[in-house]
Amino acid sequence: MTSAHLHQTSESFTAFSDMNSGKIGFQGRYNQEGYLSGLPILSPEELQDARDAFAELERKHGHDYTAYSLHNIHKDFDWVMALAKHPKLLEVVTAVLGPDVILLDSRFICKYPVHNKHAETQEKNDDLQTSDSSDAKNGLPFVAWHQDMKYWGFDGGPVLSVWLALDDSLEDNGALQVIPGSHHSGLLPHHQSKRLGNMLSVNQEIPEELVETEKSILCPLLAGQMSIHDGLLVHASDPNTSERRRCGYVIRYVPTCTYPIQDPERPRTFPDTVLVSGSDKYNHFS
Ligand SMILES: O=C(O)CCC(=O)C(=O)O
Numbered sequence: 001m002t003s004a005h006l007h008q009t010s011e012s013f014t015a016f017s018d019m020n021s022g023k024i025g026f027q028g029r030y031n032q033e034g035y036l037s038g039l040p041i042l043s044p045e046e047l048q049d050a051r052d053a054f055a056e057l058e059r060k061h062g063h064d065y066t067a068y069s070l071h072n073i074h075k076d077f078d079w080v081m082a083l084a085k086h087p088k089l090l091e092v093v094t095a096v097l098g099p100d101v102i103l104l105d106s107r108f109i110c111k112y113p114v115h116n117k118h119a120e121t122q123e124k125n126d127d128l129q130t131s132d133s134s135d136a137k138n139g140l141p142f143v144a145w146h147q148d149m150k151y152w153g154f155d156g157g158p159v160l161s162v163w164l165a166l167d168d169s170l171e172d173n174g175a176l177q178v179i180p181g182s183h184h185s186g187l188l189p190h191h192q193s194k195r196l197g198n199m200l201s202v203n204q205e206i207p208e209e210l211v212e213t214e215k216s217i218l219c220p221l222l223a224g225q226m227s228i229h230d231g232l233l234v235h236a237s238d239p240n241t242s243e244r245r246r247c248g249y250v251i252r253y254v255p256t257c258t259y260p261i262q263d264p265e266r267p268r269t270f271p272d273t274v275l276v277s278g279s280d281k282y283n284h285f286s
Helices: 025-033 046-063 078-084 087-095 117-126 146-150
Strands: 035-040 099-110 143-146 160-165 175-179 225-230 235-237 244-253 272-277
Touching: 025 035, 046 078, 046 146, 078 099, 078 244, 087 099, 087 160, 087 225, 087 235, 087 244, 087 272, 117 160, 143 146, 175 225
Parallel strands: none
Antiparallel strands: 035 225, 099 244, 099 272, 143 235, 160 225, 160 244, 175 235
């Protein structure tokens, strides 16, 4: 990872009404590139309310927990459900997926500043066979190159992931990086990451030689903005080396026609799905 080009903020979208202007329009661009970034969603007041509510959870649970364990709490807290059903957010999601949309899963992903963790984990990681880059050896929380679809295992339709920023998410605190157009290559093999600190729950990683890292684009977001990406897009994020938290709310949506592939080795249930738009004539997730 590292040295990703910046997703140009001048290209970022400022109003949904403008999204379909220009040569290919926003859907055309999403289909072509597999992602869109810099979409403004939350008003300053909505952002402040969400940040205050999140701070309450941090006080209650502590940072070790809130870093990655606030999973599917959208049914437990009205303010979280309000984020997942935010009209501006759903306007974008339904423009891509069509009118009938299910919220599949959601999770807060926080990378906290980790001043002392570096020293703690350096020694452990030195024993592991990793690449020579210092980033790959420092053991700080990061997200390895992966495709969301590998984890979900769906057919019949796409998965769309939203990354809604509660903090500014920039290069130094580990913003999302994507490989534009990589969703056209289908599902790539994943293996277990050898590098310490991969935040992904099953530690999956696409082997380095299959990732065109020279094409990577950084997706910086200001707090209150979101990016969206296709379930097959190759993406990752570097450690937070700043003094600032990087907190995002990641939400997965599917059109109602998408269905889970049966995998006897990984039986999955989806107890927290919510129909957030339209109607569901398929009932794949009930
Ligand atoms: O938060 C991150 O850095 C990675 C998030 C991610 O992998 C995703 O949104 O699918």
